[in-house]
Amino acid sequence: MLRQAAQLFPDEESEQIAFLNSLVNPEDRKYRAVIWTKPEAKDCADFSVRSGDEVPSWLPGQISLLSPGESPGKSKLFEDGAIYPIDTSSVYTASAMLAAVPPRRILDVCAAPGGKSLFADSVFNPEFIFSNEVVGKRLGILRYNLKKSGRPNFYTGNLDPAELAEVAPEVFDLAIVDAPCSGQSLLAKGTENPGCFHPNIIKGNAKRQLRILSRSAQCVVAGGYLFYSTCTFARRENEGAIEKFLKHHGEFTPVEVPHLGEFQSELCDFPCYRIYPHRRKGAGGFTCLLRKDGDHQELAEIPEKLQVYPVTSD
Ligand SMILES: C[S@@+](CC[C@H](N)C(=O)[O-])C[C@H]1O[C@@H](n2cnc3c(N)ncnc32)[C@H](O)[C@@H]1O
Numbered sequence: 001m002l003r004q005a006a007q008l009f010p011d012e013e014s015e016q017i018a019f020l021n022s023l024v025n026p027e028d029r030k031y032r033a034v035i036w037t038k039p040e041a042k043d044c045a046d047f048s049v050r051s052g053d054e055v056p057s058w059l060p061g062q063i064s065l066l067s068p069g070e071s072p073g074k075s076k077l078f079e080d081g082a083i084y085p086i087d088t089s090s091v092y093t094a095s096a097m098l099a100a101v102p103p104r105r106i107l108d109v110c111a112a113p114g115g116k117s118l119f120a121d122s123v124f125n126p127e128f129i130f131s132n133e134v135v136g137k138r139l140g141i142l143r144y145n146l147k148k149s150g151r152p153n154f155y156t157g158n159l160d161p162a163e164l165a166e167v168a169p170e171v172f173d174l175a176i177v178d179a180p181c182s183g184q185s186l187l188a189k190g191t192e193n194p195g196c197f198h199p200n201i202i203k204g205n206a207k208r209q210l211r212i213l214s215r216s217a218q219c220v221v222a223g224g225y226l227f228y229s230t231c232t233f234a235r236r237e238n239e240g241a242i243e244k245f246l247k248h249h250g251e252f253t254p255v256e257v258p259h260l261g262e263f264q265s266e267l268c269d270f271p272c273y274r275i276y277p278h279r280r281k282g283a284g285g286f287t288c289l290l291r292k293d294g295d296h297q298e299l300a301e302i303p304e305k306l307q308v309y310p311v312t313s314d
Pocket of ligand 1: 113114116133134138161178179208
């Protein structure tokens with residue numbers, strides 16, 4: 001942990017200490033936000049929502065940042081599927097996708113329990129969104145959360161990214177890879193995560209992330225976008241994963257996200273963004289949006305295999 005802090009903030013001892021402190025003393029970092037999956041319920045909010053100068057101008061109306069101490073998970077609105085609570089940092093990382101041309105079809109490759117899918121669906125309202133979760137036992141909670149939101153355009157699946165690449169090449173104009181990772185930011189939420197700084201854990205995750213990115217890239221049409229995020233701070237899983245991906249996928253270019261400018265990573269020279277728990281409220285994370293070269297092409301037909309399980313079918 002100490003070694004990584006030194007790599008992230010070379011020659012800045014006070015920043016290293018502040019970063020480490022945010023991971024070992026997590027009490028006051030549970031800053032929450034909600035996605036309004038049923039925006040008409042906004043007037044019934046039974047929790048305090050931040051307003052005025054506390055709200056960044058780019059924040060879509062479908063998202064609210066909450067006042068400190070609020071627990072929207074206990075709200076009746078959550079029970080009713082009108083809101084979906086997420087960490088404030090996840091709002092910032094997910095917001096990189098706002099720099100994409102609004103997509104018609106979205107693939108969420110690593111979707112459970114559904115936060116990024118609900119974010120993307122709420123802000124873009126696409127024609128079709130395929131929320132995929134390769135770990136079978138996590139599919140139930142994903143379908144439950146999506147169904148509760150009452151939004152009609154969700155389909156789910158349980159495909160390995162390699163299978164997705166095979167059955168759905170160039171079917172989507174946005175693919176979301178909110179990748180499995182070492183999860184170091186969990187510490188900032190007070191959740192134990194032993195081994196999350198271990199080099200072997202980080203290396204294993206980086207390999208898996210590269211594989212998922214490469215497969216997901218095949219599902220994106222020319223002119224479409226690939227979104228990448230993690231909830232960890234290891235360079236190898238973030239900037240490193242993107243650098244390796246770009247070596248083999250020169251057809252993708254990282255895209256600037258102007259509203260995240262102040263979060264530009266200092267560890268590379270392409271646009272990608274780091275949210276740190278000691279600089280910002282929330283647990284932290286990493287995000288990068290990539291565009292596939294070329295003019296926007298007609299999307300390939302949606303294969304039947306992706307249309308078997310609409311969430312409305314339960
Ligand atoms: C960070 S979580 C996703 C969180 C989700 N996007 C959200 O916002 O609620 C990463 C997900 O990737 C899944 N996963 C694990 N191994 C995977 C693999 N080899 N390919 C694709 N997804 C994988 C995990 O089961 C987990 O649900």
